[in-house]
Every structure is written in structure tokens, then in C-alpha cells.
Amino acid sequence: MVTQLEITNQRKENAEQEIRDNRKRVDYKTLEYPIEVIVQKYLEGIDEDKNEIFIPDYQREMAWNEDTQSKFIESIMLDLPIPYIFVADVSESEDSTRLEIIDGTQRIRTLTRFINNELTLGNLEKLTTLNGFTFKDLLPTRQRRFNRTTIKMIQLTEEADEEIRRDLFQRINSGSVELNEMEKRRGGEPGKCLDLIEELSKSQIFRNLCSFTETEINKRDPQEYVLRFFAFLNNYQNYGQFDNKIHKFLNEYLKMENQSDESKINAMRNEFHSMLGFVERYCPNSLHIYRKTKNRYEPTTRIKFESITVGIALALRENPNLVPKTTSFLDSNDFRKLTKSDASSSQNKVTNRIEYVRDHFLVNS
Numbered sequence: 001m002v003t004q005l006e007i008t009n010q011r012k013e014n015a016e017q018e019i020r021d022n023r024k025r026v027d028y029k030t031l032e033y034p035i036e037v038i039v040q041k042y043l044e045g046i047d048e049d050k051n052e053i054f055i056p057d058y059q060r061e062m063a064w065n066e067d068t069q070s071k072f073i074e075s076i077m078l079d080l081p082i083p084y085i086f087v088a089d090v091s092e093s094e095d096s097t098r099l100e101i102i103d104g105t106q107r108i109r110t111l112t113r114f115i116n117n118e119l120t121l122g123n124l125e126k127l128t129t130l131n132g133f134t135f136k137d138l139l140p141t142r143q144r145r146f147n148r149t150t151i152k153m154i155q156l157t158e159e160a161d162e163e164i165r166r167d168l169f170q171r172i173n174s175g176s177v178e179l180n181e182m183e184k185r186r187g188g189e190p191g192k193c194l195d196l197i198e199e200l201s202k203s204q205i206f207r208n209l210c211s212f213t214e215t216e217i218n219k220r221d222p223q224e225y226v227l228r229f230f231a232f233l234n235n236y237q238n239y240g241q242f243d244n245k246i247h248k249f250l251n252e253y254l255k256m257e258n259q260s261d262e263s264k265i266n267a268m269r270n271e272f273h274s275m276l277g278f279v280e281r282y283c284p285n286s287l288h289i290y291r292k293t294k295n296r297y298e299p300t301t302r303i304k305f306e307s308i309t310v311g312i313a314l315a316l317r318e319n320p321n322l323v324p325k326t327t328s329f330l331d332s333n334d335f336r337k338l339t340k341s342d343a344s345s346s347q348n349k350v351t352n353r354i355e356y357v358r359d360h361f362l363v364n365s
Helices: 009-022 035-043 066-077 106-113 142-149 161-170 183-190 192-201 204-208 214-218 221-242 246-258 260-280 303-318 334-337 346-364
Strands: 026-032 085-089 098-105 150-155
Touching: 009 183, 026 035, 035 106, 035 142, 035 150, 066 106, 066 260, 192 204, 192 221, 192 246, 192 260, 204 221, 204 260, 214 221, 214 246, 214 260, 221 260, 221 303, 221 346, 334 346
Parallel strands: 085 150
Antiparallel strands: 026 150, 085 098
């Protein structure tokens, strides 16, 4: 009897066939451009979205901090090897030649900021004398040498469709520390639900209630909070089926809802706005009150956010005209215990904290 661990000739043949069946032939060529040309192609026409080298909508915002950007510039100064930038030819005609950045947005943005004197170098460990320098502080000869430094690109041909480009983006970044789960979803799981999440995450009421910092916005925290709201609202009772692994739970939910029709998407949009309106009217401080410091409110934890918002939405499903007599239970020791930092580890805890909020709003109305 053949065990699962045995590698037979038949399994080898099957594996070879599977590789052949799943391979997608993608033609590419290697390019090499001076830095000043790359920056020029990125900036020229950027305001009209006509720049030759452009960042697609599934890419992340600026994620590198200034120390990381400075070290990248230092690496170029030291003539260290720089990873290839991946781009794809998405030109619609000879008159509209465009290259979509698949991997390399942080590097190109950093180069642009440095050349435009928007980046002050800091915390450099090798070229310590350059700490505090901007591009204009360099000698003119060094500026020219920097601009002439070339960076290599892998350019996929126009045969690489959007599915291939997104798949490549996801695979390149699958081991990246800097790319978080929400950024991967943006690159690998496009669809109607993700578009809705992008839209709702920009709601100023929502952002104000959660007190997101600029850093958190750039890391796409608002988008993850919106996704968590819908995933737990519509599927919290099945959280345990995903081995209590939150990212797997969110990914599968997003994949499913991306197939939703327009009426379902509209219903989700309305329910989110209804929940926000209720929070803004009856408990505007509930989303951040538990992390109040001496001088200001800080953003709520994910656990408290989903507990409060999902609980409210579930209560509104049962009583659309809900008017709470009190919200003091959100400041109770019981609720604090349910939403402490280790409270997300089991199906039972997820259910208890969400239904605690739902039931208390219904009882106190």
C-alpha cells in the first residue's frame, strides 16, 4: 500500500503534468534606467494620471519611515546591489506607453522624495557625515553621480494580464515584513466588496470616531477595521471553523463577499452608515474611551471596535428604532474583561463579547 509520504514514479509524472498545466508563460525583458529618468517618468503627468511609470490602485501607500528611506539612499551611495523593480507594460497604444509598478513603489517614492529635497537623511550608520543632508546639500558632482546611477527593472510584456500582475505582486510580497495582511488583500483579492471597504474606510465620521493616526491610515488600518466589521457581523458564529486564525477568517469572508451582487453591496453600505450614525448620536466616545491618556483619546483596539460596532449593528437588525437609555455598560468591568488583549482567542470569547453589546443595547432601550 502506497503511503502519502512515498514518492512513486506516477506521483512524479503527475507533479510534472501539474506544473505544466499551471504555468503561465510571461515574456519579460530587463531594462536599466538612470535614477533621474525613473523619477522623471514617475512624476511627469502624475497629476493627470498620465505618468509613464505609475502606481496601480492595489498597491500600498508610503509605508517606509524616514530611517528606512535614508538607509535605502545610503545603499545607493555605497553602490550596494539594489533589488530589481518589477513593472508591467499596460500600454493601450503606441501613444499611451505606460508601465505599472508591480514591486518597487517604496523605492521609487523614496528616490523622488530625496531628489525633490523632501527627505532629510538620518540615523545613517556608515555614511554618518550625511546625517541631516538633503539632496541639495550634496556637492553638484555627487548629485550628478547619484542621478546617473542606474537601477535595473524587469518589465513584463503586455501579455501579462491583471490577474498575473496581481498574483506576482502577492507572491513577491508574501514574505515581506513591511507588507501587512490588508495590503496583501488589496493586491490579491480585488472585487466589489474590497471596493466597498475602500470607499467606507474614507468616511470622515468613521475615521474621527476611531481616531486613526496618519501612520495607521498609511498601514491601511481603516480598511481592516471595516472588513472586520462586516466579517464578524455576518459570520462571527463561524469564526471557530477557521482554527481561530483571524487572517484566514477575514480572507475567506472577503473572497466570498467579492462575488456579491450590487444589491448586497448596497445593503452592506447602508448598514455600515446606519451603525455609524447610531454611534455618532448615542455613544460618540465609545470607540476610543478605553484608551484615553492624559491629553487625548487614542485609537481603539480592534477587539473593542468589532465588539461595539457589530453588537450595535446586530441590535439594530432586531430593533431599527433603537434608542438606548444608557451606554454605561460599555464602561463596565464585565465589558473590559471581555475585550482585554487576550480576548480574541476562541469562538466562545468572540461570541460572548459581541452578544454582550447586542443584548445590553436591546435590554436598555
